[in-house]
Amino acid sequence: MRLTVIGTGYLGATHAACMAELGHEVLGVDVDPDKVAALGAGRVPFHEPGLGELVRKHLASGRLRFTTSYEEAAAFAQVHFVCVGTPQLKDSEGADLTYVDAAFAAIAGHASAGALLVGKSTVPVGTARRLADTHPVEIAWNPEFLREGFAVEDTLRPDRLVFGVESERAETILRAVYAPVLAAGTPLVTADFPTAELVKTAANAFLATKISFINAMAEVCEAAGGDVSVLAEAIGHDERIGRTFLRAGVGFGGGCLPKDIRAFAHRADELGVSLGFLREVDAINMRRRDKVVDLARELCGGGVLGARIAVLGAAFKPDSDDIRDSPALNVAARLGLDGADVTVYDPEAMDNARKAYPLLGYAVSPEEALRGADLVLHLTEWPRFRELDPGRLVSLVSRPRIVDGRGVLDADRWTAAGWHFRALGRPAPVGEGK
Numbered sequence: 001m002r003l004t005v006i007g008t009g010y011l012g013a014t015h016a017a018c019m020a021e022l023g024h025e026v027l028g029v030d031v032d033p034d035k036v037a038a039l040g041a042g043r044v045p046f047h048e049p050g051l052g053e054l055v056r057k058h059l060a061s062g063r064l065r066f067t068t069s070y071e072e073a074a075a076f077a078q079v080h081f082v083c084v085g086t087p088q089l090k091d092s093e094g095a096d097l098t099y100v101d102a103a104f105a106a107i108a109g110h111a112s113a114g115a116l117l118v119g120k121s122t123v124p125v126g127t128a129r130r131l132a133d134t135h136p137v138e139i140a141w142n143p144e145f146l147r148e149g150f151a152v153e154d155t156l157r158p159d160r161l162v163f164g165v166e167s168e169r170a171e172t173i174l175r176a177v178y179a180p181v182l183a184a185g186t187p188l189v190t191a192d193f194p195t196a197e198l199v200k201t202a203a204n205a206f207l208a209t210k211i212s213f214i215n216a217m218a219e220v221c222e223a224a225g226g227d228v229s230v231l232a233e234a235i236g237h238d239e240r241i242g243r244t245f246l247r248a249g250v251g252f253g254g255g256c257l258p259k260d261i262r263a264f265a266h267r268a269d270e271l272g273v274s275l276g277f278l279r280e281v282d283a284i285n286m287r288r289r290d291k292v293v294d295l296a297r298e299l300c301g302g303g304v305l306g307a308r309i310a311v312l313g314a315a316f317k318p319d320s321d322d323i324r325d326s327p328a329l330n331v332a333a334r335l336g337l338d339g340a341d342v343t344v345y346d347p348e349a350m351d352n353a354r355k356a357y358p359l360l361g362y363a364v365s366p367e368e369a370l371r372g373a374d375l376v377l378h379l380t381e382w383p384r385f386r387e388l389d390p391g392r393l394v395s396l397v398s399r400p401r402i403v404d405g406r407g408v409l410d411a412d413r414w415t416a417a418g419w420h421f422r423a424l425g426r427p428a429p430v431g432e433g434k
């Protein structure tokens, strides 16, 4: 089939390349000419494992191209996936639908009769209905659940597909688009528009709630002298609870969970339903960042003015260079404003971090970041940070003190190498003060 993918950011570039991998002819459309030029030359302008290879494979196979022209897009295909951004509004918790509205208007304005416009962006419930009532073309909603860092795998082998459709024809077209995925046994849920939109926001709300639940338990553990990592393991053995998304630490960030739970609570208010608990989920999450800042102050003797602080991690999660609402950079920037001399190292997110936070210091390696440090903060759980040798690093720093903000470093190993080791939700080592 011939498809277009409108908006070629994290979601759209992945969707476009994966649709080509499924055998379709795909035209990616974006308003950003630099992004279109980069993708057209086989350069993915962000870090996503396996995506560069897939884009280059299908540029070469001739099944993937990129353009800025809506005229070309409308002439090329009858099925158009809309993957543009839905960030948080500047002055409210709600979602900014400017880009979605502009993309639907642009493609609907050029599309031929019989075209199907398929929304993939995460939107407040009611958006698909409003767009369907506005434009004289058929609309469907097909929310996306991919995780950054696993985007290609999640798109080619998703755990489910959701089609929000209002006609058999729309369902038939989407079944044809995803034929190889369905043939592999992937469960399909077909739904009306509001349910399809809500599935997405409900899924992210549940994931965020799970993380904030364990982080609230971390707060109780800190007050009561318990250990949240042991607690998470123990409750996770109950398969009704499960072990995943129970990693306590500095909390969730990124371009999805924070803004999606806010937009969901905001939209629910408009509908006269209170999702106040999501505001508490958000508040718990933000308090974890405060906790790391407080711990840094405490470990630096009451204030960080003039302290050399090394921050390991800038991306909001490992295997990504995405720094949108990154807890690591949020903490680093706050310590910088408090007068600390902060040096950040991240394996992939340095360029993005430098652009967004030009006043922080940046190092080319973990070792360089740690040299002369009074305190080390581990804030993004890149596997390579787990492999660092605490025995070798201890001689680099000025004071061997580390806060594990992700609860994954081996406390015994760091302590045995002479480090004062602290982790969120876990007791301070005996004899080393609070």
Ligand SMILES: NC(=O)c1ccc[n+]([C@@H]2O[C@H](COP(=O)([O-])OP(=O)(O)OC[C@H]3O[C@@H](n4cnc5c(N)ncnc54)[C@H](O)[C@@H]3O)[C@@H](O)[C@H]2O)c1
Binding pocket: 006, 007, 008, 009, 010, 011, 012, 029, 030, 031, 032, 035, 083, 084, 085, 086, 099, 102, 103, 106, 120, 121, 122, 123, 144, 145, 146, 147, 148, 255, 256
């Ligand atoms: N990033 C993810 O992991 C992920 C996963 C599932 C769902 N989502 C949802 O997908 C949507 C996109 O997220 P993203 O992370 O890819 O955002 P992004 O900012 O990386 O990409 C959005 C792209 O849309 C382009 N764009 C803006 N207006 C346009 C227009 N009128 N026409 C064509 N292109 C336009 C931008 O230039 C940009 O390249 C959001 O609703 C997000 O919540 C994202």
Ligand SMILES: O=c1ccn([C@@H]2O[C@H](COP(=O)(O)OP(=O)(O)O[C@H]3O[C@H](CO)[C@@H](O)[C@H](O)[C@H]3O)[C@@H](O)[C@H]2O)c(=O)[nH]1
Binding pocket: 122, 144, 145, 146, 147, 148, 149, 204, 207, 211, 244, 245, 246, 247, 248, 249, 250, 251, 252, 253, 254, 255, 256, 257, 260, 316, 317, 318
């Ligand atoms: O136990 C955990 C698990 C995750 N996180 C943090 O939570 C954030 C989000 O992680 P993750 O959900 O893996 O990343 P995203 O790529 O943002 O993916 C989420 O957001 C996407 C966009 O909506 C959805 O498609 C995905 O299904 C959903 O998992 C990151 O900062 C993680 O460090 C924790 O703190 N503890």
